[in-house]
Each structure stands twice: as structure tokens, then as C-alpha cells.
Amino acid sequence: MIAVRHATPADIPAMEALIARSGIALSAGFYTSEQAQAVTRYVFGVDTQLVADQTYFVIEKDGQLAACGGWSKRATLFGADRTKLGADPLLDPAREPARIRAFFVDPSAARQGLGRLLLQHCTDAALAGGFHTLELAATMPGVPLYQACGFTIIENMELDLPGNVKVPLAKMRKTVAA
Numbered sequence: 001m002i003a004v005r006h007a008t009p010a011d012i013p014a015m016e017a018l019i020a021r022s023g024i025a026l027s028a029g030f031y032t033s034e035q036a037q038a039v040t041r042y043v044f045g046v047d048t049q050l051v052a053d054q055t056y057f058v059i060e061k062d063g064q065l066a067a068c069g070g071w072s073k074r075a076t077l078f079g080a081d082r083t084k085l086g087a088d089p090l091l092d093p094a095r096e097p098a099r100i101r102a103f104f105v106d107p108s109a110a111r112q113g114l115g116r117l118l119l120q121h122c123t124d125a126a127l128a129g130g131f132h133t134l135e136l137a138a139t140m141p142g143v144p145l146y147q148a149c150g151f152t153i154i155e156n157m158e159l160d161l162p163g164n165v166k167v168p169l170a171k172m173r174k175t176v177a178a
Contacts, residue, residue, distance in 0.1 A: 004121050007056040015068045019044050025107035030140035038165040045080025067114040069103030071122040078137040093130035100136035115145045138170045150174050
């Protein structure tokens with residue numbers, strides 16, 4: 001049985017563990033081991049503002065945490081609490097895109113449609129929040145999913161991380177209709 005529900009503060013330790021497993025294992029073939037380790041250590045993690053806003057979700061499969069991810073009505077494009085600098089203002093749905101944020105699937109549940117299910121759930125929630133455009137910063141492992149779901153790359157980006165590690169990302173966008 002698969003269930004999607006709002007993430008709660010009590011879920012944070014399990015989500016952090018899932019994110020670490022996913023960030024390393026599912027980066028194989030897309031990033032070097034050094035890149036996967038750096039982005040997982042310095043960028044990936046839970047943004048607790050999304051949990052507080054009730055825009056971050058978990059998917060449980062047979063009672064076990066199998067995926068997490070969300071959308072945001074705030075300006076931050078990506079990153080965990082430790083990467084934020086200052087305020088995270090609300091976006092104007094009439095002129096700014098909602099953010100798709102922090103999608104991670106447990107490696108044992110990869111390629112089973114959970115990312116697509118979570119993306120549809122978040123898209124529906126953002127539409128209900130008045131947004132008609134979605135934007136995200138995709139890691140290279142995420143690009144195929146987002147492209148298959150109608151997102152287009154609008155900008156190639158590169159993160160400069162400690163240890164002189166450079167990690168490519170793709171800024172992507174999609175217009176949605178109610």
C-alpha cells in the first residue's frame with residue numbers, strides 16, 4: 001500500500017537518513033563519488049520551513065518511508081536549512097513560480113513511480129495555492145524524471161562546494177493549468 005501524507009517534525013530524522021542514502025546511491029552514473037558526497041553533505045537535507053508550511057510530503061510504502069519531497073510558496077530554490085541565508089519571503093502566485101523542492105526516493109524504491117506520484121501531488125497542491133508555473137533546481141539524476149513530466153531546462157548551473165568540488169544542476173520550469 002502506498003500513502004502520501006504531510007511530513008511532520010517527527011519525520012525529520014528518518015527523512016534526513018533517506019536523503020543521505022538517496023543522495024549517494026542514486027547519483028551513481030550521474031555524478032562522481034566526490035560530487036555525490038559533497039552535494040549530499042553540504043546541500044541536501046530537510047528545509048524545515050516546508051514542513052512548517054505543510055508543503056513537504058512523505059510517501060510511505062507498506063508502512064515504510066519510501067520518498068519525500070514538496071513544493072514551496074517561498075523564494076528559496078533549493079537546499080536544506082544549513083544552506084539558507086536570511087529571510088525566505090513568500091512568492092506572488094500571479095507573477096512568480098512555485099518551487100518544487102527536495103525530492104528524494106529511497107534507493108530500494110527507485111524507479112517505481114514514487115517520484116512521479118509525488119510530483120503530481122505537489123503540482124496539484126501548488127495549483128490549489130494559485131500557482132500556474134513551477135520551477136526547480138534539478139540534480140542530474142533528477143533531470144530525466146522532470147523532463148518526462150514536462151519540465152524544460154532554462155539554465156545550467158554549477159555549485160561550487162568545499163574541496164573545490166563543482167556539481168552541475170539544471171534550473172527547470174513548467175507551466176501548469178488547472
